[in-house]
Amino acid sequence: MDRQGKITDPSQDPQVSENFAVKIYKDMITLNILDLILYDAQRQGRISFYMTNFGEEACIGSAAGLDNEDMIFGQYREAGTLLYRGFTLDELMNQCYSNENDLGKGRQMPVHYGSKKLNFQTISSPLATQIPQASGAAYALKRAGNKNCVMCYFGEGAASEGDFHAALNIAATMKCPVIFFCRNNGFAISTPALEQYKGDGIASRGIGYGIDTIRVDGNDVWAIYNVTKAARKLAVEENRPVLIEALTYRIGHHSTSDDSSAYRPKKEVEDWKRLDNPLVRLRKWLEDKVLTEA
Ligand SMILES: Cc1ncc(C[n+]2csc(CCOP(=O)(O)OP(=O)(O)O)c2C)c(N)n1
Known part of the structure; x- marks a missing residue:
């Protein structure tokens, strides 16, 4: 889908119903509004900390490509993947307010969600610890003859940890049904991706x-939806791990403890928001679909 929401290659059409697309769009908008409210709640001293998802809302497509x-x-x-799975606003607020x-x-701390019911392991602060845990969990699923896979999200910054390498090697050698999903949003707090590695990204x-x-x-x-679905098929049917690198841009500050104007121009952020906005792309796609089918 280009920036105008047009799918230029028909073979890449996701072939989804309007209801399905509207559900994803609603989740993306809900996430966006939640971020605005909870960011302000932290600024007003109501919660101790918060991290926004601005600019990375399209990652919800990866939740849609999985089995629940x-x-x-x-x-x-x-947080978007949790919303997609049905995490309620109350559950999310209860976590952020630590009530x-x-x-x-x-x-x-706030944003360290977890839900047994929704098969979402509780988030832990030390970076990258979840990556080898995901390989191990995938290995356990395989041994149990379970026909599900594991999805593991991390940032490109976390991929600088040794855990990332150990996790990929064990998943490859032991043929673990795990999808490694790297959100490369250009920054690890204040360190731009160009200073984090010398190779060709994480891929x-x-x-x-x-x-x-x-x-x-x-x-x-x-x-994102298409590649996740394809990755899941490889993981579940052939016990092959897959690495997805999603190139995006973090529009918000790293967290409420950060002021990103100290290390990147405000205009760069505004340009991304205006010129390549995942919400606008999907909205245009939906408008086009509704108008064509009307
Ligand atoms: C082991 C460890 N080192 C450092 C930190 C501090 N820290 C928290 S988030 C972060 C940046 C992570 O960047 P990235 O993985 O790209 O994710 P993003 O925040 O961009 O989504 C750092 C260095 C930490 N939580 N754990």
């Missing part, structure tokens, strides 16, 4: 480990 029984290991910018109804009993590393790898436009919800 597939186990998710997230980093911390994956008595929080599923984690208020023991974690080139997958090939080095003998893992099927694909780089995808991270602002194109249908591209």
Whole structure:
């Protein structure tokens, strides 16, 4: 899908119903509004911390490409996948407010969600720990003869940890049904991607480990949906791990403890928001579909 929401290659049409597309769009908008409210709630001193998902809303397409029984290991910018699975606004608020109804009993910082019911492992702060855990969980699923896979999200910054390499190697050698989903949003807090590595992004590393790898436009919800579905098929049917690198841009500050104007021009952020917005792309796609079918 291009920036105008047009699918130029018909073979890439996701072939989804309008209802399905509207559900994804609603989840993306809900995430966006939640981010605005909870960011302000932190600024007003109501919660201690928050991390927004601005610019990365299209990653919800990856949740849509999975089976809801597939186990998710997230980093911390994956609230959209939880919303897609049916995490309620109350559950999300309870976690961020660390109140008595929080599923984690208020023991974690805000945004460290988890839901047993929704097969979403609780997020932990130390970066990359979830990646080898995901390989191990996938290996366990395979041994149990379970026909589900594991989805593991992380940022390109987390991919600089040794855990990333150990996880990919064990998944490749032990043929674990796991999808590694790297959200490359251009920054690890204040360090731009260009200063984080010298190779060709994160995708080139997958090939080095003998893992099927694909780089995808991270602002194109249908591209993400398509590749996740294809990756899931390889993982579940052939026990092959897959690495997806989604190229996107973090519009918000890293967290409420960060002021990104200290290390990137405000105009760069405004340009991304205006020129390549995942929400606008899907909205245009939907408008086009509704008008063509009317
Ligand atoms: C082991 C470890 N080192 C450092 C940190 C501090 N830290 C938290 S988030 C972050 C940046 C991560 O960037 P990335 O993985 O690209 O994800 P993004 O925030 O861009 O979504 C850092 C360095 C941490 N939480 N854990």
